[in-house]
Amino acid sequence: MTEHLTDRILEENAAVFSAMISHRFVQDIAADELPAAVFDRYLLIEGAFVETAMAIFGYAVAKATDLEDRRKLIGTLDALANEQMAYFETAFAQRGIAPDAALQADPRVAAFRDGMLEIARDGDFGAIVTAMFAAEWMYWTWCTALRDAAITDPMVRDWVDMHAAPGFTAQAAWLRDRLDVLGADMTEAERDATVRLFGRVQQLEIDFHSAAYADSSISAA
Numbered sequence: 001m002t003e004h005l006t007d008r009i010l011e012e013n014a015a016v017f018s019a020m021i022s023h024r025f026v027q028d029i030a031a032d033e034l035p036a037a038v039f040d041r042y043l044l045i046e047g048a049f050v051e052t053a054m055a056i057f058g059y060a061v062a063k064a065t066d067l068e069d070r071r072k073l074i075g076t077l078d079a080l081a082n083e084q085m086a087y088f089e090t091a092f093a094q095r096g097i098a099p100d101a102a103l104q105a106d107p108r109v110a111a112f113r114d115g116m117l118e119i120a121r122d123g124d125f126g127a128i129v130t131a132m133f134a135a136e137w138m139y140w141t142w143c144t145a146l147r148d149a150a151i152t153d154p155m156v157r158d159w160v161d162m163h164a165a166p167g168f169t170a171q172a173a174w175l176r177d178r179l180d181v182l183g184a185d186m187t188e189a190e191r192d193a194t195v196r197l198f199g200r201v202q203q204l205e206i207d208f209h210s211a212a213y214a215d216s217s218i219s220a221a
């Protein structure tokens with residue numbers, strides 16, 4: 001079997017991946033019609049997710065067996081703690097918003113956070129790479145597609161640009177290449193499991209992004 005594992009993952013999950021990259025949240029940004037209140041709620045749940053991502057990458061550092069993997073993941077942790085978190089601190093201050101416990105308790109937000117953490121805690125290194133590949137490849141795809149879109153809100157513009165920039169592109173490509181190398185040594189059952197895991201993460205992502213819309217949120221009634 002010489003096929004790259006990630007080609008198979010993307011092929012077999014094409015429907016759910018496409019549903020995510022054409023989510024209402026992405027379409028609203030593409031049309032320059034994302035309501036400010038939706039982006040505010042998104043920033044609050046997303047800022048909390050970056051903290052979760054640090055925990056996930058921490059598990060990956062612990063479970064890695066290769067020094068080069070550890071170096072790479074520690075670089076990612078540094079960028080999350082010092083660059084990404086700085087973006088959220090500035091964004092919260094400029095928009096006058098503050099973390100909201102009710103929003104974090106929305107079942108769709110909780111399912112994403114807890115589901116991703118569970119994969120990192122209970123899964124092996126390959127499972128963590130698969131989950132992060134799912135989350136990052138998806139962002140890289142839609143943000144790259146919107147590179148030339150007219151986006152008025154400078155913070156939304158920055159957010160899209162950040163995920164189409166060379167640094168993020170390299171990070172998403174590293175996850176893809178790493179998973180292909182890991183896949184070459186997996187059993188067929190293990191490869192099947194990564195295909196399913198990728199699909200599960202896309203569904204968690206769809207629900208997470210839906211939670212940014214108050215009209216479909218249980219906490220906004």
Ligand SMILES: Cc1ncc(C[n+]2csc(CCO)c2C)c(N)n1
Pocket residue numbers: 046049053076080132135136139171205208
């Ligand atoms: C809900 C959600 N899903 C995926 C990403 C993409 N992403 C950007 S940075 C990062 C962590 C490590 O690089 C991930 C997964 C996101 N931002 N938010």
